Amino acid sequence: MDITVLQKKISVFAQERDWESFHTVRNLIFALVGEVGELAESVQWLGEIDIEYLAQNPDTLKAISGEVADVFIYLVRLADIAKIDLEKVVEEKIVSNALRYTVEKSKGNAEKQ
DSSP, rough: OOOOHHHHHHHHHHTTTTTTTGGGGHHHHHHHHHHHHHHTTTTSSSOOOOHHHHOOOOOHHHHHHHHHHHHHHHHHHHHHHHHHHHHHHHHHHHHHHHSSHHHHTTTTTOOOO
């Protein structure tokens, strides 16, 4: 998946609807928070969910998938508007996390370090 291609598609979608003036960093962050809330709401009362549950409950998987797409779209749009190189910052964060959460200290351990 090419992030820049997605950013262009999302940008064109917004331009065609004259939504660019609404797509400020602040507004996109709030929209992203709202979509994450909707993602949480889609599983709020279901208890623990695993891949087997989702395989047996396609409507739940469809709801989660739609919300994940919304979250991703807002995140990609936010990065585009803020001029954040997503590929670069994700790579940097993976390296940073690998140094912070070494296999020796972190394997099987969910504690924050």
